[in-house]
Amino acid sequence: MRKKSGILEVARQAGVSSASVSRALSGHPAVSENMKARVLAAAADLGFHPNQMAQGLRRGRSTTVGLLVGDIEQGVYASLTKEIQAALETLGLDLLLYNLGHSHDRLKNILARSDSLQLHGIIIAASDTLSNDNLAVLSQKAAEQHFPILAIGLSLHGQGIPSIVYDDSEAVMRSVSHLIATRGPGIAYLGRIGGSASGTKRFSGYKAALAAHGIQIDQRLVWDAAFRYRAGHDSVERALDAGLAFRAIQAGSDELALGAMAALNARGLRIPEDVAIVGIGNIESSAYSSPSLTTHGAAPEAIAGLVAERLQKWQSNAPEIITLSRPFIRRASA
Amino acid sequence: MRKKSGILEVARQAGVSSASVSRALSGHPAVSENMKARVLAAAADLGFHPNQMAQGLRRGRSTTVGLLVGDIEQGVYASLTKEIQAALETLGLDLLLYNLGHSHDRLKNILARSDSLQLHGIIIAASDTLSNDNLAVLSQKAAEQHFPILAIGLSLHGQGIPSIVYDDSEAVMRSVSHLIATRGPGIAYLGRIGGSASGTKRFSGYKAALAAHGIQIDQRLVWDAAFRYRAGHDSVERALDAGLAFRAIQAGSDELALGAMAALNARGLRIPEDVAIVGIGNIESSAYSSPSLTTHGAAPEAIAGLVAERLQKWQSNAPEIITLSRPFIRRASA
DNA sequence: CTGAAAGCGCTTACAG
């Protein structure tokens, strides 16, 4: 039942100086085998864990990485968070989670506090377009090089921040082309367009596919809606109430697609016979809807791996932009 | 373009001592209005934010609260995390997230590190039964009173830890009684039983309902399965393959229920005509399945509020146990 | 009400 085993206790027990304890424990090269063994034994014996506040103060850097996610209740962010936490854990880093929830002020506050928290790094995973304010702060922080900043899902390449994004435009272009090929024209787009970085890209894929097939865009079939279930559901109801005809829907997220499916089912429309539907994200439940949802996959584990690498050797981080390809996952809905 | 504005810079700019800056900024009572105004002005001018590492070291306590969740990919944990993060933010606290993922070792490691992190508090939200090892560590830490520990979803009352739980046993008893009343016997139970604190309670509600109606338990209708979609899906497939007859399913989570529904739909069974089904948790998607899922609600926001209160006045925390009642949400599936 | 000074627990030049 020790009380406050600090580095001094370990030093005393091992009969060495606190400097040596520090070096032995932190893997400093110039430490004799004998010294290392004695220190390790003493540390283990006392159940010593270095005080991270003290380490952080001295080193000018904590071991916590701030992860700013757009919306933890969305499946893709939950999966990403899980994988990133696991990856950080293997690096001995802790995850400070902030849910942005589409609030620019929140992001601003967090960025302001990042200095005082002595963050080890910041990962920003969001789909919303950021405000100019925040973009300016981010690019300044990136230039200062105090700690690595990484973007996921949106490109902050213009701010000098390494970014990992999906080929959303190409992915949607592929699936919409598939829909056109199998259903003809009358393909609706459902999803946030303005204000969303990824939304803009996805919608551009839709436009490109229509253009490639010589189809004119019908604005009544473009439903700009937020990312969650209700938005998908309500958009479809509204379209149906308006008497609009459509043979397929490309949704900007699986949640939107699933919400849309609920509305279609409720109106007695058959999927995919009457209306085919494609999502994006491959959230866990998309494989268990009725019918199962055709969608574009994600790669949270791969992203977590890339993040971990860049967190380790960040001094040499080029402001690269890595584009991941989304696998097209064909299931029953389209 | 300041470079390293610390408390000394602020003191210089305000023409006072660093001690006064500290007091003025931390709301110490014995500070003159004049002093406070000058310090605040200087601090704002320099964009000063106190170094949390230094504060933490000096105060012996950080501003980060560790939240240990069972599985962030499950909707109920994602919602809880979101609400708790928001509540902590209003208290000026940050959220350190750890995903337990049903690993006892992980919990053990985190608890071991909690001292070195100088955590402001620990919130453990999980359904798994904890190992004796971990229970012992938890009760020791609770006794030490270095920081508040709170349990959500499982009772650690026996370890002297204030706990917030749902009345799962009563809730399931109510819904299963409803199922028996409307469908007769042949009600299956689907969900983790052994190894899960909440699972055990839920199953006990099932047993109680059957007993109250004089129905003998049919072990073939008790499907012990993990909490996610696949488990629910596969359990139903197995039961159907085995030729088992059942008129309704009480699932231990919405994910299980939704997975089960997928299997029933795939086999052409109608819900609720052939098989009625009830979940637990009221995850967002449960309102958008086809048919929509009857379930038991949760109260993440209320829980976050209770947590925030107890984090603030924890010195007076009695090792209470707060039981929240789950609202029965009737939708189309039962 | 305010300031000088000690100290929280580490790490890291600096000597040796």
Add this chain to the structure above:
DNA sequence: CTGAAAGCGCTTACAG
């Protein structure tokens, strides 16, 4: 390879 000493940026008794 090892140790003595300074110092990271705050807070808090202690005097006044």
